[in-house]
Amino acid sequence: MVAVVRSARSSDPTAAAPPSGPLVPRLLLGRRLRALREESGLTRVQAAKAVGVSATTLGRMERGRTGFKHRDVAALLALYGVYDEAERATALALVEQTRAPGWWDAERDLVPARERLYLSAEQSARLIRCFEPDAVPVLLQTPDYARADIARRHPDATAEELRRRVALRIGRQRVLRARPRPVNLWVVLDEVVLWRPVGGTATMRAQLQHIIDVARRPNVTVQVAPHTATGHLETPFTLVRFMQQDLPDLVYLDRPEGACYPSRPEQIERHWHAFNTLVTDAALPEHTPRILTGVLASY
Incomplete structure (x- = not known):
């Protein structure tokens, strides 16, 4: 299982990326x-x-x-x-x-400048690997969970701003259904995320069921890791590999002070190693539905 985490690059280096910006x-x-x-x-x-x-x-x-x-x-x-x-x-x-607008351009007032690089990368990715210690990753969120999460992060947002932010988040999920090549997503969740209520009981129940459903797709893998294996990793991180063979992988760190993109080869390799270690320490993907069903029954 671990051997396939860092899969081989595409044999078609000229494969066209979806329109995603510059x-x-x-x-x-x-x-x-x-x-x-x-x-x-x-x-x-x-x-x-x-x-x-x-x-x-x-x-x-x-x-x-x-x-x-x-x-x-x-x-x-x-x-x-x-x-x-x-x-x-x-x-x-x-x-x-390079002058083409990003797909998110109409909502650019909601997107901090340093996050725009990642939004473009996400829509151009062949595969995405991410670890999330704080919340369900955006690509797996339901609209209700997204709304509740955004409301706690932006308590002063108006109803219209909240609507636009939710639409922006949910719009990102199109990469999971893109044709002919949906992105290959692999997520490792800290188990505490499952027990951290966001938006109330009904919202959490629907969110957990949604993860179970999405994880059935052939291009989505979800693992749950015990906090004892993830406690030293306080910052979410995401790895992106592009369709174009000769492009380097991108590392995205979502920090409170703003997005960060370590780009030296040794930094990229270190984050791949961290993710592969998490995959090894987490419960097997085939155990994820049982784990989530057990947590869901407690809500």
Whole structure:
């Protein structure tokens, strides 16, 4: 069971991602620009100075963490000796794609800037692995549970804002039903989440039943871990692997002070190791319905 947690990458690196905003084009373009710079033998500082941007800006471009301007990309391509028209056209076409609005753009006033990266990643993912110590993950929430959870996190929200926030959350769940490739979701829940009432008895009963139902889907796996195995992990974390084979995995940490995205290879590997350890320590997936049914009977 553990061996399949980190499944092999897709054999189709050109598989199209669903419309999700500018993240994937930014990552693809940034990765290509970095490869071209390294092939040219230039340091980031040298390349940045040559085209009139800061080394910090170029670093963010290469990591796909910022937008791109036509003139900057054209200047970099010329600096790196890229004169092939097809490659230049491809790169500049990606610049246009980086300007596409995110699927959540109409609700951007509700989405903190640092969370927008993850929302785009989620909709472009091939697989998602997450650990949640505090609440049912958004992708598994019912509308009533989402409403109650949002209300306690945003006590001053108006009725209209609450409605929009719930719709935004539930809208994220379309990745579980996307065709032809729904995302492969694997969740490890701290057992205390099941006993933490959110929204009252009826809401919790419906929520637990919903997890049982969703976990029957072939693309969804849910495990419950004892708190003795998770107590040292206080922060939820999510791992995202994209459909495009050559993109690095993304780590998303949902911290009280704001979203964080560790990006060094050793950091990504450390979070994969943490998740695989949780999978080993948690109850087997086939035991999840029995565990949840037992908890449900107590509400």
